[in-house]
Amino acid sequence: MFFSLPQQTSIAQILQFPPSYYPSSSPSLFHRNLNILGRHRKIAILNHGRIRSAIATMAAACSYRPPSIKFPSLADLSPYLQSEWRPILTGWLCSAVSVYSLSKLVPLAGQLSSSIAVSNLASLRNGALALGALLLIRIVANYLQQACLWDAALNCAYNIRVHVFDRVLQRDLGFFEGGNGILPGDVAYRITAEAEDVADTGHSLLNTIVPSVLQLSAMATQMLTISPQLSLIFCICKEVVIPAMALTVGCLGEKLRIISNEANLCTASLAAYLNEVFPSILFVKANNVESNERIRFLLFASADLSARLKKKQTKDIGKAYNELKQGEPAIERLFNLTLFKSQLIEKSDAVDLASVTGEVKVCGLYFSYRDGMAPVLNGLDLHIKAGETIALVGPSGGSILIDGCDIQNIRLQSLRRHVGLVTQDAVLFAGTIAENIGYKDLLSGVDMERVRFAAETANADGFIKCLPDQLAIARALYQNPSILILDEATSALDSRSELLVRQALQRLMQDRTVEVIAHRVETVLMAERIFLLRDGKLQQLSHSDLGSLASGLVI
Template identity: 50%
Template structure:
């Protein structure tokens, strides 16, 4: 019968050969200043920073020290900076929102104190001005959220693509063997945890400039109206900030445990559901339900702890509101004694309310960051590796292949403490020959194919294709000339 093997491909090994070695398995200037600083910061984005986000050749991204301490912000920073346009637009909208608010607060105080003292036309005109300012604030706030969410989701998308590409570049040993990472765990990180990163990025972007602008504008107005009451209000903030910081550190640890528990549950489901045939064939339904119950209970415990802590943190922020009530009482007494008028009092309380809002946002953003840190770290772990199978800088293209393959004194083991799978193997397969490998399970038959594709490198010895050492050949060129037909069906 005529051999119908593809041209320029190495034929599958099928000449009888037995392997016997088994293996074990002013207000406006003040307001604009933070935005100017932000513009200066973002203008530092260079082509080199943008280059970090581009998917480049394999060998350019496999360099680097994998033992450096992990900094979540340094990992996501290039992805965030790549979205500088929607970020700037969002922060510009926040500036317009705060400008509208800074005009709205004094006019509201003036109007509230003069009701009944002015004619209907003036009241109507002042009301229209207030409505216009309020509408402008609503529109600007919507633009702020829309643009910043666009930036956060695009950054998360880029992180997800980058991590997935790095996962595909990892060696086969990462996916199989005793130390392999579960495919369900990897899938959970790239899907759910990358989505959590989007929430974290949005919380940061929505706090850095918008909250700073609103806080500085309203605090400045409070100082102008009454420095004494402003000082009383400021005394509440440091204590609250310290409490939130302490709870945030605890929340990060709990969040990391929660990520690990849900990841273990997801990995188990990805393992057991495709193997449902074997579960039923071995009457293992009861034991698998018990195993699932243990994993689900562990996830429940960590999730309850996390939710209770998240519920407690806003109560700390409520202290600020009680502080505001005390200031209201002091202010009322001051008005009664004639220290300052009712218009100033209304403006002060209104400003205080809008000071509390950004402080609360900062607390929420801090909590989001502490919850997002474990997700960022687990995504980073997928990208941090140094390949053992590397391509030499002067690697050559394999070119035309006749199909002559030599395994020269090959020895191989999967782990440092594992027994040798292959020990001093020599095999010569001439062009056009069909070779069959016969041996027990774990004897190294599939290992030979993996080494021919350079998914693993031998411990000792070398593999020659047309008398060329495959370690001197470009990986893409080598794998292009090897045809692999598996018993498992995979669609691309």
């Protein structure tokens, strides 16, 4: 949804936008971005009492308080890292070789300088060859270490991305309709960009655990060899220095975790906004609100810039710990997509439908949009015979039976395999027209004969490129379902195209059960039986009755 605002009040009016239009950032960040815009437009926003109150309200709505627990996401990441134990173990072995070669390089370099001082050419030659060999071994070992650990980290991120995508596909439709406050652009950002952050975090973690311990051990050994006295002094000093450093790094790491989460939210909000505004550019231009959309973009972009600047200033201090803290919000946000309980639970004794004749029974169906509202459907009973076309007309618990089997007792995949759907909003997937029609068999191989038959049956073979609705009908026909649901399938068509579709539907109705949802009387009159839905009850009408009542009905 977009707003049409007068130019002279665009800044103040922005404060009336719902919180979902703003990045979920801290109050200070929200105030700062509005200050930036105020200075840019020469408007003293914060000096106005009503606007200041609106800012406080919006800031409270947009505030974010991260949890105080430490590394809660490592438990989620651990199983995926464990599955990559082979490249991880190989990388750590290469790290051990690298550290060992480094421990030999230092004393050998000292011996080489002594050989130069005494002009011992044989010893100098042997020492130089050994030094070069150790240096080459260290370079190769370092390369293999990084290659193996990156292989493990990227495979870990890949497996997480696949798991999250699978879980998102299993979520209920309400999740994709915006009821949970997560926009589709945010979901896409988490699965793409934030999965890369998880890979960076995993590599940093793997590159720190064993390699750092090995390097510290090698350094301690060298110190004891060179000067036991200095090593003793260092051990005394470390009791004070190391805890202080750990405390400082820990505080900065927790701060970076908050900043990183803020930056991720800002970037996700910016991506979601762009995914919203560009597909609706016709509406934006038609309402002459380009300037308003520019200001909205400035809000999102300035929030993203501010968060990234804060992140950049903090992350280089205590690099390893802070990189883990930086990636922790990405891990949390990714796995949050997998934490849900489906509202549609398949029964353990659900059955598969081998074949369907098309008989549908609706028994005692109740429905209301919200709790406390009058039911839209009140004990609805309806019997649709196989191959029969039924139309429901009337103002806009129970059960539905197909061939005598309650759909709640049918496995979902089996039910969907026998039901085709054509919606009001036609969806086009990337690919050819044939791939769009044969979408069901896209991976296993599209049957071109079925594609041609479906296109011809839908009267779409001649002009399918310019009419997505016909393509959507052909896609449903390609599935060859026993029951076909047409949800406003002809609402976006012109008169000529609708006539062609109705002719196609007449052919389809001869051997299929078709349920048509439509607002046009002509489409309803195609039904063999017509029922009036009024006060939650059904009353059968004749075609002539529909003609006399049509003016007072919402079809």
